[in-house]
Amino acid sequence: MKRAFSSLPFLLRILTFEFWVLNAVLVSGEDTHVPTTASSNETMKDPICPSCNHESCDFGECYKDFVVMKCLPSFVSILTHYNNIERCTWDTIKRSYTEFTMCTELYADSLRVPWPNQLVEDIFVEIHATFFQDCLVTELYDPPPSIIFVLVMTPICLIPIMVTLVVLKTKNGDSTS
Template sequence: MGSKTSRPERFGNAGQSGQGQHLLGPRRVWVAGVLGGRNVAQLTPAFLSAHHFIVATACHEADYGQLIRDYCLSQFQASMEALGPRLWCDWEETLGTYGELTNCTALVAEKLACYWPNRLVDEFFVGLHRRYFRSCSPTGRALRDPPAAVLGPFIALPVLGALLAAALVVWRSKRGEGLV
């Protein structure tokens, strides 16, 4: 056990699946458990093949947060500024850009061997919604008046109905009370 080989070579390349290649280089933490007072490394090879050496990928949150801000957010901001604040609440206009941002955060997480979604992603998107979508309606659609061809009758008909009802009351009161 005194060799100077790396842990993956010494333990039979346990967990080597190629996922260690990511943007900031491999960041693996080899975790050995202790069972019954014995170190797992002292157990038989058959026992080791039962995955009692766990390869845990360490997500470096500082790197992940910086990358999603520098890479993903900068692209999103450029797209949203080009779109203009008037259309930020129009889901049909922002859906593509928002989807690209979501995919970007997931891709960076995958490359850094981080779980997705995670706490940083949640905080990132909450901050994003506070900045860009704070004044949007809960349905996600920009509220606007209907066209005049639709709005006009909805205003005119009740007004005309009220005037007609008032005229009918006046007319009935002038006729006399002979008819009951």
């Protein structure tokens, strides 16, 4: 019998290992810079983060690179496989949406970048504008006045009745329930 693996736990194990390695290198301060074969005037790139050079590293830019190169492509490719009706059904896209969210959050945690952040918000707004603009949003309306009247008047009428019952019960000296 074959054992079925869910993609989410597998993805989490891979990402957790990748973040563990990334954290170990960034926190330990090891020299991970590899000289390039380019001229000596060009800066050396960090193999872990393409935005980093040997002089400084902007973790915000590094985070942007990771999200754009590692998280976004798989999510976009999954969304493009669905038609507009399937994309608008939460049960269809829930897993992919959650995996993308977790991917952005794990990279942010790994690089010690706050999450949520403006980059993530902008990416999600762009995703919604691109893939979910045709989804119908059911608007909520107030119930008719007769329903509101019943819902408001029921507790108002029950309170005096309950108070009267409590007073009568204690006035008669009946201490049993």
